[in-house]
Amino acid sequence: MTEVISNIEVSPGVFRLAVAGQFAGRMGQFYMIRAWDNYPLLSRPLSIFDITPERIEFLYLVVGEGTALLSRLKKGDKLTLEGPMGNGFTAPEGKTAFIGGGIGIAPFYYALRQVPAAEVYLGFSREPYMVEEFREAASGQVHVNVGGVILDDVDFDAYDTIIACGPHPMLHAVQRKQQASSGRAKVYVSLENRMACGIGACLVCSVKCKDKRKKACTDGPVFPAEEVVFE
């Protein structure tokens, strides 16, 4: 059990949750979070937004019952974190771009603090959020697109490593754009699937890949873009 430091609504329906304690985690990994006893049954997987010596932070969008409960947490409330889980991002090589769509920007703040030279593309359908924080952490450019298609702003041939996180249609478009590119960049997508255990035992977060089915929780959530079969 650990304790909430703060839980701030940074944009309508988007919350930044800080939890006290010393936590491990590489960029792109996630924690399973629960702030309730038995109901809802499952914990919620949230990617690491940031880690400092005395806290871990998450950025989440309220989409259902679990995140609605999280949004009501107040300073001092108790919650349980299990993790870090998942493979995370491999250390990017060469010129790097991070592409976040909507709440998919969440893992890139922590990543940017470790790879400040990466260029960042943030896409929002309506009101942007956390842009100032990203700008402060970045030594390179932070591109922001509101209401358009963030991928249109990215030249895949200008990078050696591209990591994208966002809704499935966006990640599918990332794959198509990779196929149309020269192939210079290694392209990765970070998936967000429904999960139950988070440790690779239950097989509900299954991802259809070219060779076989993989687990989003332990084989992923980060996959080479060309591996995933999008439907």
Place this chain on the structure above:
Amino acid sequence: MIDLSCSFGKLTFKNPIVMASGTFGFGQEYGAIYDINRLGGISGKGLTLQPKAGNEGIRVFETPSGLLNSVGLENPGVEAFLRDECPRWEQMELVRIVNLGGNTVQDYVEGAELIEADAKRRQLAGKPAVDMIELNISCPNVKAGGMAYGIQTETAREVVRKVRAATTLPLVIKLSPNAEDIVSMAVMCEQEGADGVSLVNTFSAMKIDIYKRRSVFNNLYAGLSGPAIKPIALRMVHQVSQAVSIPVMGMGGICSATDIIEFIMAGATVTQVGTYNFMNLRAGEDLLGQLEQFMISEKISCLDEIRGIL
């Protein structure tokens, strides 16, 4: 001194906590979190003769106090299990149960024969890895339009009889709550020489995405587990326990030691824990601690004192 051990036919479980098939992998993932050798047993991920990729689309959905799943028995197949997992299983010190499914009688029998042959080889080498087979009869019968074997007693009888003939290992039949008559199903299992029954598997259930105007699941229906089913599961365990003299493994929504005690009072010899493993990654050790506390505070020295008292 508290004795949590449970005799189940020729086998002894250290305690009544057995992890249910499909919720615990083959034990490795949870074994990295706590010492699973403290548990009574494990029923591994459901196997089929051939590997299965499982279902497409959404595989899990929460309901009030319940969990719908439609994993579709994704598994590496019996041979891969025997080759890749058994070297680990032979090291484990709890009752090791292989859960076996199939879509034809032939599949079930061949799967059981492979497990039996491997068990014999291991027996001779002094390295057993499997103590029991749990037969999953909730699989669709491809020769009967996909109706599960476990719905009609006489359809299930053929599978149970042929698998019984194919193995000398202790055999437990996992019953479906969707059976037309779960008591007659259990009685049939006893008649056909099963060493026990386990119940209940998930309830066939449904969730509709009203905006997409279709089922959430590609397979239309999914299996409901979790606390939502516990009262019904408990009633079924009670009815079956009254009707058969072979031991019963009770399960359905167990989330606490008091739930375990209810199943034992209803007549279960041991219990299985499923969905709770997702709610609490340390479910096994937490339940064990709670159970010991309960026994102390209620001054119960042995579970036989309360088993089947209703």
